[in-house]
Amino acid sequence: MAGQVQRQTGVALWRQIAERIRQAISAGTYDETGMVPPETVLAAQFGVNRHTVRSALAALAQEGIVRAVQGRGTLIERKERLNFPISKRTRFNSGIGDQARETRGLLLGHDEESADDEVARWLKLKPGEIVIRLETVRKADGRPVSSATSWFPAERFAGMPEAYQKTESITRAFAELGLSDYVRATTEITAAHAEAADLMALELTPGAIVLITKAMNTDLDGVPVQYSVTRFAADRVQFTIEN
Amino acid sequence: MAGQVQRQTGVALWRQIAERIRQAISAGTYDETGMVPPETVLAAQFGVNRHTVRSALAALAQEGIVRAVQGRGTLIERKERLNFPISKRTRFNSGIGDQARETRGLLLGHDEESADDEVARWLKLKPGEIVIRLETVRKADGRPVSSATSWFPAERFAGMPEAYQKTESITRAFAELGLSDYVRATTEITAAHAEAADLMALELTPGAIVLITKAMNTDLDGVPVQYSVTRFAADRVQFTIEN
DNA sequence: TTTAAATGTCTATTGATATAGACAACCATA
DNA sequence: TATGGTTGTCTATATCAATAGACATTTAAA
Numbered sequence: 400m401a402g403q404v405q406r407q408t409g410v411a412l413w414r415q416i417a418e419r420i421r422q423a424i425s426a427g428t429y430d431e432t433g434m435v436p437p438e439t440v441l442a443a444q445f446g447v448n449r450h451t452v453r454s455a456l457a458a459l460a461q462e463g464i465v466r467a468v469q470g471r472g473t474l475i476e477r478k479e480r481l482n483f484p485i486s487k488r489t490r491f492n493s494g495i496g497d498q499a500r501e502t503r504g505l506l507l508g509h510d511e512e513s514a515d516d517e518v519a520r521w522l523k524l525k526p527g528e529i530v531i532r533l534e535t536v537r538k539a540d541g542r543p544v545s546s547a548t549s550w551f552p553a554e555r556f557a558g559m560p561e562a563y564q565k566t567e568s569i570t571r572a573f574a575e576l577g578l579s580d581y582v583r584a585t586t587e588i589t590a591a592h593a594e595a596a597d598l599m600a601l602e603l604t605p606g607a608i609v610l611i612t613k614a615m616n617t618d619l620d621g622v623p624v625q626y627s628v629t630r631f632a633a634d635r636v637q638f639t640i641e642n
Numbered sequence: 643m644a645g646q647v648q649r650q651t652g653v654a655l656w657r658q659i660a661e662r663i664r665q666a667i668s669a670g671t672y673d674e675t676g677m678v679p680p681e682t683v684l685a686a687q688f689g690v691n692r693h694t695v696r697s698a699l700a701a702l703a704q705e706g707i708v709r710a711v712q713g714r715g716t717l718i719e720r721k722e723r724l725n726f727p728i729s730k731r732t733r734f735n736s737g738i739g740d741q742a743r744e745t746r747g748l749l750l751g752h753d754e755e756s757a758d759d760e761v762a763r764w765l766k767l768k769p770g771e772i773v774i775r776l777e778t779v780r781k782a783d784g785r786p787v788s789s790a791t792s793w794f795p796a797e798r799f800a801g802m803p804e805a806y807q808k809t810e811s812i813t814r815a816f817a818e819l820g821l822s823d824y825v826r827a828t829t830e831i832t833a834a835h836a837e838a839a840d841l842m843a844l845e846l847t848p849g850a851i852v853l854i855t856k857a858m859n860t861d862l863d864g865v866p867v868q869y870s871v872t873r874f875a876a877d878r879v880q881f882t883i884e885n
Numbered sequence: 886t887t888t889a890a891a892t893g894t895c896t897a898t899t900g901a902t903a904t905a906g907a908c909a910a911c912c913a914t915a
Numbered sequence: 916t917a918t919g920g921t922t923g924t925c926t927a928t929a930t931c932a933a934t935a936g937a938c939a940t941t942t943a944a945a
Contacts, residue, residue, distance in 0.1 A: 408847065409660075409701075409932085411902060414652030418835045437921060448904045453922085458652075469922045470912030480832075485883055586883040589723075590833040590851045590876040592661050595648065604651065608833045608851050633833040640728055640829040640883055652902085654932060680891060691934045696892085712892045713942030 413454035509560035521626035529553040546600040608633035656697035752803035764869035772796040789843040851876035
């Protein structure tokens with residue numbers, strides 16, 4: 400279980416160790432005590448100096464995952480990971496269900512623009528047709544979970560920005576604009592290291608992982624109504640596909 | 643498009659830059675020339691010294707993604723990313739389709755063991771019932787794409803290791819053992835940094851990302867026949883979910 | 886054949902990362 | 916109220932990552 404950390408790889412030891420501890424917390428390895436093992440023990444396990452472990456724990460404390468108490472130890476503050484079901488009926492808010500007390504959708508910005516090749520292809524428009532672009536961040540219990548860029552056919556969903564800002568939900572915004580139901584047609588999933596914009600929007604630290612989905616929703620007639628590129632903080636979520 | 647590498651984050655600049663170039667290659671940014679921009683240009687774009695860019699390119703060359711030619715430039719050798727459709731009929735080999743010339747499934751090891759809580763839950767067995775565990779690595783065109791640990795009910799699929807070794811495919815191994823068809827019931831997806839075992843099995847460099855799926859297949863009567871934890875090299879694959 | 890543009894190699898220096906040891910401060914409990 | 920176990924802080928040193936500059940070598944094109 401100890402497992403070795405790798406030197407001279409361009410990834411600092413303290414960062415590798417932070418990641419290992421984060422995963423151990425998430426896996427419930429320390430559930431019995433509710434605490435991370437003492438720094439000296441961790442240092443021995445990973446084969447590094449105690450100071451290096453302290454750097455790792457400091458990073459986790461910065462994220463609010465652990466809290467060190469002098470004389471006692473390092474307490475675990477959070478260990479949850481949100482589960483997102485992906486299916487025909489994929490929706491952010493109902494998907495979260497009772498996993499969080501409170502979910503919010505914040506509109507960071509919006510614009511009208513002409514569709515580039517990628518957007519046009521997904522929405523089955525001609526390149527150059529006008530689309531509405533929404534930049535949003537979704538939070539659960541105050542923690543940012545995902546940031547999304549969404550495109551909608553402008554003609555059909557002219558009032559989208561206002562509707563989203565009012566309802567804080569794509570589903571409810573669609574409803575306000577006369578689309579009572581829609582289905583998820585396609586989802587693509589990849590993973591990458593967080594970019595500068597992710598660090599800001601999702602309150603991540605550099606080197607963190609983002610799960611990226613490209614998704615297309617259609618109305619019940621199969622006409623595309625939304626294309627979204629969504630970036631999730633990978634250590635806060637998992638996806639479930641039920642067939 | 644330029645800039646935005648982060649300093650003092652525990653992730654070396656050359657590693658961040660390698661990741662950015664890797665993604666640009668994958669996105670087709672350099673398709674016109676088939677070459678990466680000159681080192682001096684990249685250095686200016688990222689705001690770092692040329693030597694730092696050279697470290698990044700050296701890492702990509704080590705992976706066989708680019709090849710530097712003195713006097714000419716740095717050529718792109720590979721840019722593909724395999725697409726995995728995930729659906730009721732998810733299978734590795736047919737999913738790959740014509741994306742690779744050759745796919746292989748290698749059996750690294752196998753064992754009989756009693757099911758732990760997690761395996762028992764997924765396979766709907768009682769904890770302690772005997773299961774067969776298979777450790778496999780799947781390759782496309784000689785490059786490792788995923789490493790998997792799979793569990794099967796021992797009673798029903800006693801000859802699994804031999805059948806897999808012979809056929810190099812789960813689907814064909816099932817067929818040999820009398821199961822002509824099966825369906826994917828559930829898939830869970832997460833992402834994490836590669837661990838030491840991943841680096842070996844998938845020929846990755848430390849800091850790389852792995853996409854992790856936990857999947858359960860059933861026969862046509864809904865009886866679980868396989869539970870797998872599969873780790874994919876994130877920069878070589880993407881998943882597509884079609885509803 | 887010359888030249889410009891590109892990668893390859895070398896030296897030197899600075900700043901970040903990691904190790905090592907010592908000791909202070911704090912907490913729980915025997 | 917001691918005591919052992921824990922986190923917090925300090926100093927010093929070694930190694931890795933990154934910058935800086937100079938120049939060699941190779942290629943393609945003028």
